[in-house]
Amino acid sequence: xxxxxxxxxxxxxxxxxxxxxxxxxxxxxxxxxxxxxxxxxxxxxxxxxxxxxxxxxxxxxxxxxxxxxxxxxxxxxxxxxxxxxxxxxxxxxxxxxxxxxxxxxxxxxxxxxxxxxxxxxxxxxxxxxxxxxxxxxxxxxxxxxxxxxxxxxxxxxxxxxxxxxxxxxxxxxxxxxxxxxxxxxxxxxxxxxxxxxxxxxxxxxxxxxxxxxxxxxxxxxxxxxxxxxxxxxxxxxxxxxxxxxxxxxxxxxxxxxxxxxxxxxxxxxxxxxxxxxxxxxxxxxxxxxxxxxxxxxxxxxxxxxxxxxxxxxxxxxxxxxxxxxxxxxxxxxxxxxxxxxxxxxxxxxxxxxxxxxxxxxxxxxxxxxxxxxxxxxxxxxxxxxxxxxxxxxxxxxxxxxxxxxxxxxxxxxxxxxxxxxxxxxxxxxxxxxxxxxxxxxxxxxxxxxxxxxxxxxxxxxxxxxxxxxxxxxxxx
Amino acid sequence: xxxxxxxxxxxxxxxxxxxxxxxxxxxxxxxxxxxxxxxxxxxxxxxxxxxxxxxxxxxxxxxxxxxxxxxxxxxxxxxxxxxxxxxxxxxxxxxxxxxxxxxxxxxxxxxxxxxxxxxxxxxxxxxxxxxxxxxxxxxxxxxxxxxxxxxxxxxxxxxxxxxxxxxxxxxxxxxxxxxxxxxxxxxxxxxxxxxxxxxxxxxxxxxxxxxxxxxxxxxxxxxxxxxxxxxxxxxxxxxxxxxxxxxxxxxxxxxxxxxxxxxxxxxxxxxxxxxxxxxxxxxxxxxxxxxxxxxxxxxxxxxxxxxxxxxxxxxxxxxxxxxxxxxxxxxxxxxxxxxxxxxxxxxxxxxxxxxxxxxxxxxxxxxxxxxxxxxxxxxxxxxxxxxxxxxxxxxxxxxxxxxxxxxxxxxxxxxxxxxxxxxxxxxxxxxxxxxxxxxxxxxxxxxxxxxxxxxxxxxxxxxxxxxxxxxxxxxx
Ligand SMILES: [Zn+2]
Ligand SMILES: [Zn+2]
Numbered sequence: 001x002x003x004x005x006x007x008x009x010x011x012x013x014x015x016x017x018x019x020x021x022x023x024x025x026x027x028x029x030x031x032x033x034x035x036x037x038x039x040x041x042x043x044x045x046x047x048x049x050x051x052x053x054x055x056x057x058x059x060x061x062x063x064x065x066x067x068x069x070x071x072x073x074x075x076x077x078x079x080x081x082x083x084x085x086x087x088x089x090x091x092x093x094x095x096x097x098x099x100x101x102x103x104x105x106x107x108x109x110x111x112x113x114x115x116x117x118x119x120x121x122x123x124x125x126x127x128x129x130x131x132x133x134x135x136x137x138x139x140x141x142x143x144x145x146x147x148x149x150x151x152x153x154x155x156x157x158x159x160x161x162x163x164x165x166x167x168x169x170x171x172x173x174x175x176x177x178x179x180x181x182x183x184x185x186x187x188x189x190x191x192x193x194x195x196x197x198x199x200x201x202x203x204x205x206x207x208x209x210x211x212x213x214x215x216x217x218x219x220x221x222x223x224x225x226x227x228x229x230x231x232x233x234x235x236x237x238x239x240x241x242x243x244x245x246x247x248x249x250x251x252x253x254x255x256x257x258x259x260x261x262x263x264x265x266x267x268x269x270x271x272x273x274x275x276x277x278x279x280x281x282x283x284x285x286x287x288x289x290x291x292x293x294x295x296x297x298x299x300x301x302x303x304x305x306x307x308x309x310x311x312x313x314x315x316x317x318x319x320x321x322x323x324x325x326x327x328x329x330x331x332x333x334x335x336x337x338x339x340x341x342x343x344x345x346x347x348x349x350x351x352x353x354x355x356x357x358x359x360x361x362x363x364x365x366x367x368x369x370x371x372x373x374x375x376x377x378x379x380x381x382x383x384x385x386x387x388x389x390x391x392x393x394x395x396x397x398x399x400x401x402x403x404x405x406x407x408x409x410x411x412x413x414x415x416x417x418x419x420x421x422x423x424x425x426x427x428x429x430x431x432x433x434x435x436x437x438x439x440x441x442x443x444x445x446x447x448x449x450x451x452x453x454x455x456x457x458x459x460x461x462x463x464x465x466x467x468x469x470x471x472x473x474x475x476x
Numbered sequence: 477x478x479x480x481x482x483x484x485x486x487x488x489x490x491x492x493x494x495x496x497x498x499x500x501x502x503x504x505x506x507x508x509x510x511x512x513x514x515x516x517x518x519x520x521x522x523x524x525x526x527x528x529x530x531x532x533x534x535x536x537x538x539x540x541x542x543x544x545x546x547x548x549x550x551x552x553x554x555x556x557x558x559x560x561x562x563x564x565x566x567x568x569x570x571x572x573x574x575x576x577x578x579x580x581x582x583x584x585x586x587x588x589x590x591x592x593x594x595x596x597x598x599x600x601x602x603x604x605x606x607x608x609x610x611x612x613x614x615x616x617x618x619x620x621x622x623x624x625x626x627x628x629x630x631x632x633x634x635x636x637x638x639x640x641x642x643x644x645x646x647x648x649x650x651x652x653x654x655x656x657x658x659x660x661x662x663x664x665x666x667x668x669x670x671x672x673x674x675x676x677x678x679x680x681x682x683x684x685x686x687x688x689x690x691x692x693x694x695x696x697x698x699x700x701x702x703x704x705x706x707x708x709x710x711x712x713x714x715x716x717x718x719x720x721x722x723x724x725x726x727x728x729x730x731x732x733x734x735x736x737x738x739x740x741x742x743x744x745x746x747x748x749x750x751x752x753x754x755x756x757x758x759x760x761x762x763x764x765x766x767x768x769x770x771x772x773x774x775x776x777x778x779x780x781x782x783x784x785x786x787x788x789x790x791x792x793x794x795x796x797x798x799x800x801x802x803x804x805x806x807x808x809x810x811x812x813x814x815x816x817x818x819x820x821x822x823x824x825x826x827x828x829x830x831x832x833x834x835x836x837x838x839x840x841x842x843x844x845x846x847x848x849x850x851x852x853x854x855x856x857x858x859x860x861x862x863x864x865x866x867x868x869x870x871x872x873x874x875x876x877x878x879x880x881x882x883x884x885x886x887x888x889x890x891x892x893x894x895x896x897x898x899x900x901x902x903x904x905x906x907x908x909x910x911x912x913x914x915x916x917x918x919x920x921x922x923x924x925x926x927x928x929x930x931x932x933x934x935x936x937x938x939x940x941x942x943x944x945x946x947x948x949x950x951x952x
Binding site: 032034035036039040041042043044047048050051067068069070071072073074075076079092093094095096097098099100101102109111118121122125126137141142144146157158160 | 508510511512515516517518519520523524526527543544545546547548549550551552555568569570571572573574575576577578585587594597598601602613617618620622633634636
């Protein structure tokens with residue numbers, strides 16, 4: 001039964017991108033819908049990707065001095081209420097616990113939608129002196145936001161993420177950490193996930209509830225829509241003042257700390273799917289793929305074929321390799337391997353064995369390469385590196401070729417009517433202008449990129465004097 | 477400020493074991509109390525231990541074919557209610573979510589206290605054929621039980637754990653998996669945590685709500701109290717029948733699956749503390765210690781001392797090693813290293829450098845060993861192995877010397893009045909007898925060990941014919 005589900009054709013991307021996404025997510029067996037409304041079950045193939053993300057991101061965090069901790073999952077209402085902007089941003093979408101055991105709670109608590117308030121409450125008791133600073137803590141956990149519309153990975157009521165929360169003695173140090181972590185995310189996306197991103201700052205309208213500044217990395221999906229892929233917030237001393245987090249500095253004066261937070265979630269798996277996937281299913285970059293090489297024996301019942309397949313597997317132990325020795329047909333196995341996005345397929349049959357070679361097929365571009373068995377290990381290593389590099393190049397080319405420039409309203413509207421992608425345009429910096437764009441065109445400011453260009457001296461939408469270049473887009 | 481807190485003396489074990497425990501947990505900076513009642517903050521030193529447990533246990537799981545997944549954290553009330561014994565066991569101690577966003581929920585949901593019901597609901601839709609079996613899934617997550625009395629690690633309203641949930645085609649396979657996972661836990665405890673355990677089966681009274689059989693590993697703490705350290709449950713087809721989880725077998729007949737579940741939690745950190753700790757603080761087995769070797773320079777301001785310390789650190793890169801180059805005194809650093817339970821301390825000062833040696837001090841027994849600098853790497857490796865082995869031997873000796881035998885009621889009562897530890901005694905197998913023992917003596921049956929001995933033919937408590945040998949104890 002499981003077989004049947006896999007090899008049925010999926011909807012093509014060009015026909016219905018949303019349905020294609022849902023098909024891939026289901027048929028590559030990444031998730032299943034659960035009977036808990038708005039929550040998903042992450043299945044082994046999906047969770048293994050998340051484990052690889054966790055491990056590699058966690059290593060990068062620790063290399064910058066991050067320490068992992070674990071905070072409670074509940075936030076008493078009075079604690080959530082302490083920072084005004086923050087509570088306004090989150091209170092409408094939290095789940096409330098009102099009873100513990102058989103009795104009503106004296107004070108209701110929400111399930112954390114994010115943990116700034118808990119970290120602040122902890123730091124208040126834990127930070128006393130400049131010697132206690134900086135605190136550079138992170139936690140891996142799940143959070144809950146009571147979304148009305150949900151989609152696998154992209155928006156669900158519960159999702160997995162990491163949230164870093166730091167406290168510093170100076171505003172400069174907090175700013176440096178905010179930028180450092182954004183760069184960790186951007187480098188991780190490019191180097192590991194083969195996803196190029198635009199780095200920049202969110203507008204006042206789009207920034208995180210309670211932040212002074214929010215930095216973001218924005219990726220472009222295959223359908224030309226943007227996906228916010230990681231954010232890093234500088235809180236200044238706003239939370240510290242709301243929560244009373246003070247320390248005695250070297251000059252013996254009592255000062256407020258400066259704080260940051262930064263997060264990346266299972267949402268990024270949605271980006272992997274929508275940046276790299278194709279009409280045959282998932283396409284995983286080798287550095288994140290739970291299985292990098294699938295060996296598929298041809299005519300496996302012939303003597304020596306399966307043994308040879310196992311021998312090749314053993315020789316490829318330095319990679320994540322499997323043999324598909326099930327009793328399905330080779331064609332079926334090819335489809336499965338493609339649907340699951342496994343980067344390389346090694347085909348080995350009686351004729352190959354006789355000729356001392358095998359055929360390697362690249363998932364990313366379908367290319368078939370004859371490889372002498374002698375050279376297998378080195379060739380597989382080279383090919384995996386090549387696939388990784390080519391996938392990034394291809395995604396970068398897509399990003400670049402789908403980034404447009406508008407210098408006036410006509411161009412701006414025409415681009416969003418006819419094209420899909422990012423539109424770079426100058427902006428006046430006024431919230432009313434941004435809100436009108438969002439309302440009339442369903443287009444949001446993705447970020448004010450760090451790399452600013454001067455495209456004109458007027459706001460492309462309203463014509464007032466320009467302050468910033470902005471990336472605009474339709475977003476997930 | 478942080479310094480002051482650390483080096484204050486802690487309560488001695490013999491004076492007040494409970495206070496000693498609390499002191500160690502706080503002063504080794506493993507946890508902090510939070511303002512969320514009954515929930516703890518796991519600080520970096522505590523979480524790093526949990527990360528090491530996770531990594532090593534997860535490796536052992538995967539070697540037996542386990543795949544990780546993630547289920548929702550919420551359980552709709554109707555789903556929790558499906559298995560009668562299970563809901564009776566858990567409903568009194570769950571936290572209820574009644575509102576999502578600004579609106580009341582149509583059906584309230586509890587935060588998972590354990591996830592049998594969610595896995596069953598998922599398996600019902602995911603398992604159709606014998607080809608879909610076995611399912612051997614696990615998740616790492618946090619769970620919530622609304623406890624009234626809480627203690628760090630041992631009992632808190634939220635705790636971290638893993639929960640494995642499997643489904644099998646036959647009762648035999650389920651039974652084999654139940655036993656296999658108990659053995660994984662037992663081996664992990666002995667080989668990694670240096671904690672010897674007694675393996676056995678829980679009585680009907682003490683088994684898990686909804687299980688046919690619960691197996692347990694029981695460890696003995698330094699104060700002679702028992703700690704249930706991991707459990708593995710065989711559900712037979714009870715849950716499958718309650719949830720309707722059926723598959724078509726090879727003989728084309730529709731059958732119910734057989735299920736198991738098994739878990740180990742952050743509670744085990746409490747066991748590490750109470751099995752190995754002493755009046756100077758935590759004592760960590762090398763295989764679980766986040767830092768295995770702390771190098772402490774003596775007279776570090778003298779030329780060459782710090783450089784030498786860093787050189788030794790670089791040479792010890794194969795281990796988890798740090799240099800304490802803070803401006804505290806060596807004595808202070810010694811106390812900190814001891815409080816944190818770091819297995820080896822390397823002392824290096826000007827005289828040592830001149831003599832081409834250093835002093836290594838073992839945390840577990842205080843022994844000081846002069847080591848020629850030439851032999852540092854090999855000696856540190858040997859010592860870590862030795863410490864690991866000696867800690868297990870010591871804990872085993874404690875377990876054996878605190879396991880007593882009672883053959884009649886007088887002996888049974890006298891042992892629990894005068895000694896602390898396990899008491900092995902024959903039991904009639906009747907629940908009323910077990911309940912009387914618990915009520916009158918605050919003693920519970922820990923397990924019916926797999927390794928049964930025949931100590932007498934009568935129940936040591938009531939004198940009726942004996943059915944089983946039981947380990948009795950006072951428990952955390
Ligand atoms: Zn404007
Ligand atoms: Zn009896």
